[in-house]
Amino acid sequence: MRRLFFIAVIAAIFSMVLFFQLGCSEEGTAKTKTQEDMIDIGKYIVHTSGCDNCHTPKIFSETGFVLDTTRLLAGHVQNEVLPSLDVTALGQNTWAATTIGLTVWVSPWGISYASNLTPDNAGKVLAKK
Ligand code: HEC
Numbered sequence: 628m629r630r631l632f633f634i635a636v637i638a639a640i641f642s643m644v645l646f647f648q649l650g651c652s653e654e655g656t657a658k659t660k661t662q663e664d665m666i667d668i669g670k671y672i673v674h675t676s677g678c679d680n681c682h683t684p685k686i687f688s689e690t691g692f693v694l695d696t697t698r699l700l701a702g703h704v705q706n707e708v709l710p711s712l713d714v715t716a717l718g719q720n721t722w723a724a725t726t727i728g729l730t731v732w733v734s735p736w737g738i739s740y741a742s743n744l745t746p747d748n749a750g751k752v753l754a755k756k
Contacts, residue, residue, distance in 0.1 A: 673700070681741040685728040692727060702743035703730035 660668075673679070682700045684707075685692040698704070709726065712733060716722045723734035730741040 678744070681729045681732075682744050684730060700744040701747075703740040 678700065679694055682702050684695045684698050684701060684704050686695045695701075707730075709731060712724060714733070717724060717734060719735055723732065725732050732739040732741075
């Protein structure tokens with residue numbers, strides 16, 4: 628009986644070693660992602676997750692508001708004049724508000740402007756000053 632238990636333990640250890648060895652060799656053959664692969668994955672995430680909904684300014688067309696494709700992911704347009712808002716309806720467990728273009732969000736925590744997600748190097752230089 629003891630011998631049988633010993634053989635079972637050895638077989639279990641051997642199986643685990645074999646299992647992890649196979650797992651490692653599969654990882655080793657995984658394809659390394661290129662810069663283009665990473666960009667494609669990023670585009671897929673952005674387009675399937677609705678990032679444009681808030682981070683791209685909108686323009687009014689015959690069919691309603693559409694994405695301003697000249698400013699994809701540029702965030703809230705800094706000099707856009709905001710309409711007035713009655714803030715008395717806003718509060719905890721009551722209401723929050725957004726502009727029709729979804730780039731500005733107002734609630735008890737204040738006003739949040741959708742950020743510019745593009746590599747705006749000119750903007751970064753200005754921000755550091
Ligand atoms: C419902 C609207 C909304 C959606 C949808 C949304 N965001 Fe945002 N995002 C915002 C707002 C508003 C801010 C600014 C928050 C603040 O200032 O605190 C922000 C901030 C960010 C920031 C921070 C930028 C910085 O300057 O630090 C990143 C990065 C970001 N969003 C990425 C994304 C990505 C990626 C997606 C899609 C997966 C996404 N967001 C979807 C509204 C949104």
